[in-house]
Amino acid sequence: MKEMAEPICRVLRDGALEGEHAPALMIKDSMHSAFGLDVFNHILCSLASNISAGKSQARGLVLVSLNRHPSFYTDLLKSRGIGVASSNKLIQIVDCYSDPLGWKDRLLDPGCITKLSPKATGTLCKDIRDLDKLLSVILELGNGLVGVGQGKIHFSVAIDLVTVIIRHTSLQSVSRLISNLRSHDQVSSVFWLIHSDLHEMKAIAALEYMSSMVANLEPIGQSPNEQRGHFEKLLWTEQNSNKGKFHVRFKRRNGRVKLMSEEFLVEQGGIKFITVSSGNGMIDQSLLPKVQFNLQLSEKERVDRAKVVLPFEHQGNGKSMQIYDGRRSLTEGHNNLSTPASTTTKIHTEADCGKGEIHYIRDSDDEMPDSDEDPDDDLDI
Amino acid sequence: MDNHSNLLDEALGFNSKARVSPSGRVVLIEDSVETSGSFVLHHLMKHALSLNCSGIVLFVALAQPFSHYDRILRKLGCNLVAQRDNNRLFFFDMLKLGCLDGDGGKIIEGQLLELYGKIQKTIETDALPDQSKNPITIMIDDISLMEVAAHGSSNHVLDFLHYCHTLTLGPGCSLVVLNHEDIYSSLTGPTLILEMEYIADIVIKAEPLATGLASDVHGQLMVVNKGIIDENGTLRTKLRNFHFKVKENSVEYFYPGSQS
Incomplete structure (x- = not known):
């Protein structure tokens, strides 16, 4: 079925x-x-x-x-x-x-x-x-x-x-x-x-x-x-x-x-x-309402979007990836965290190429991971 | 009437070699002031009494007396008196239903129960004395008059119809009911006709032509046949629309524009 x-x-x-x-x-x-x-x-x-x-x-x-x-x-x-x-x-x-x-x-x-x-x-x-x-x-x-x-x-x-x-x-x-x-x-x-x-x-x-x-x-x-x-x-x-x-x-x-x-x-x-x-x-x-701005993508934009390499995708450069999932405490992150004292976290997803950075400001250390619902809720096990 | 290629019969599935539907069918005829649908009722009565059908008809008359139907069916080539004597037609004259006025609700419920009792008894004792499997057709010529007799309470009418439905479950059995569409047109919410459309397996709508009166076309029929089983055994809803012309002793059915 x-x-x-x-x-x-x-x-x-x-x-x-x-x-x-x-x-x-x-x-x-x-x-x-x-x-x-x-x-x-x-x-x-x-x-x-x-x-x-x-x-x-x-x-x-x-x-x-x-x-x-x-x-x-x-x-x-x-x-x-x-x-x-x-x-x-x-x-x-x-x-x-x-x-x-x-x-x-x-x-x-x-x-x-x-x-x-x-x-x-x-x-x-x-x-x-x-x-x-x-x-x-x-x-x-x-x-x-x-x-x-x-x-x-x-x-x-x-x-x-x-x-x-x-x-x-x-x-x-x-x-x-x-x-x-x-x-x-x-x-x-x-x-x-x-x-x-x-x-x-x-x-x-x-x-x-x-x-x-x-x-x-x-x-x-x-x-x-x-x-x-x-x-x-x-x-x-x-x-x-x-x-x-x-x-x-x-x-x-x-x-x-x-x-x-x-x-x-x-x-x-x-x-x-x-x-x-x-x-x-x-x-x-x-079905779309008539609006002044563009809700649709042109064909070129669609192609361009498809080319973007997303940070969690395998980058093919042999290095292991580190993705910040919001759970690890700040003291665990070693090399990539610039200043642990400030609550700014930098993740260099593409090693140190310096091409892309994600700035994440954490409210407090006891904040829970961001989803409040069971992600496996509709899994058919 | 041209018996072997008639658009109405075809739409109703009478002609097809297909199997008879497994359980009883409910046929609803909807007409309007401009276009009476009673000729469809006559046609179905004649079909149910015809030789190759060997069925039994129980006719509940609320609108017209026996003599009226006798005269019309005679012109169509069917003798109702003879059928009545042969115990193939049982005629229930209910023209005076609801006349014993009193506390509306209670009285009519009793009357409908009594009428149902008569129908059930007829089927058990007279029509099918030996549990033979002749198909039963229960016909009601104008259910809106039953609603009138019930002081507008559609609940009693629906109860009565439900019980009639339980009698027509066997193969080939059917329940044929005529009602008027336009008397409900300004009402919103649950009306008797909407309730009946849910119950019905076949809805036949007789309407005037959208373009106005014409001398050679008397109106159009729309037949919605839910769940017909065709030769391949597939189930489909068949929708047919055609024009008709009522003549003295027959009815002509034709597709729009096919009559020169």
Whole structure:
């Protein structure tokens, strides 16, 4: 896997840190680019295969299906080669699709037998308005998956369409459900799908606060408004009929936000992610604001820049290099430091050719190395 | 009607030798005041009742009585009375839905539950007595009237549709719903039509011509068929746009500009 949805899958796979909320992913789409379910399925399959291979923190997955019949998901997982026999043990489905309001149950009483009741695939939930019940069912199934009393073993939770629960209950109750799931110490990760244009902005914002990752699906190009003519609208719809833009926002624990963008293409085998190279000059140019100074490099400037030998590069003169990393104390540096008493450090990167000098003024000796975050944070070890 | 090369059938995937989609499909017909989409509904009803389809149709009528559909379908060459007697068509006359006025919300929920109960019972006892695998088509002729009966509460309508959807999961089954696009045009936020577009696998939009009225073109159809599986087994969204002309006992479909 080298596509970009990979970092998301990795975070969900690695799960929660001790004493932290579980990572949560919200996938949001809109009618203009309604491929949220494809992304959801992609991530579900990826996590399920990690679980079945024992690579994830979670040992099992509880899927709440509101949008599709549970058999849709069992078929999907089967088609991806995630064995049903094993996935039965690893994946439990809460069926909120078949009878979400208990209508079928209510129609049962006058002695009529339901021949239609589809094969039971999962635990049937007959009132999705009772979210406390739903939460306890999810936790119960999760515990059943991983087995109680074997120390702390984790499981993940996936909700296929939060939109439905919000429609039947309220934003507050849904937020409470998700927050309870995230803070439960056995939950490894949570992810869900939402149709953003079926909710008020505040509902989406409230749920975004509760997510450590937000994946947003957007159409390519601006939607032509009604006045722009039928043909243009048709062209745009056609263009977006199997692809779109995929933006992901990661929120780190320390508050840093990272944005990533890709394009996706929906095919029968699932969804494919394509990295959009940022060097796509034509698009860049049109997106740049008009400014008086030059933001772009000319071809000559580009070539010149490529010729610059950077100080940390191997200089080819056989001498070992010394790079000041901010950690060594000043007294350690011997020959190259001109005056240790002054807090000015000179590094002669090109021996004593005197061509280039870097002046670094240190505030104090107890200053920490300049990055405050773990540089290996997203290494895949 | 020209049965063997019809742009609408082609766009809906009726003609193709491709496999039938694995699960039930939801077809949404959107029309407007200027261009009625009811002819698409008639066409789909005729198709579902045709011989090579061997399906069963459950028709929930909110807009027009049985006699209306009988007259139209007869002209298209399909006898609804005979189909009804053969237990292939089950007609639910719901013209008076919501008329028992009272505490709006509660009453309508009860009525919709009752209607759903009737549909479910029909499927279980009359239509498929021996668990035969005949495809079921549930058709609703104007869902906006159900919303009116529910005093504008789209939630009840969506619940009803969801339950109908659970009945049409089998191969070849479908749920066909007609709604009007323009009655929601000034509304923002979640409208019934937007919710339904998410549910739908096929959206058929009947619109007037952008250039105004014309005598030989009555309007245009845009068919968005999500997730059609073609001969090579690849999944794609197919988008078709063509013009139509409604005649006395048939409808002509043609590409823009191909009619001299």
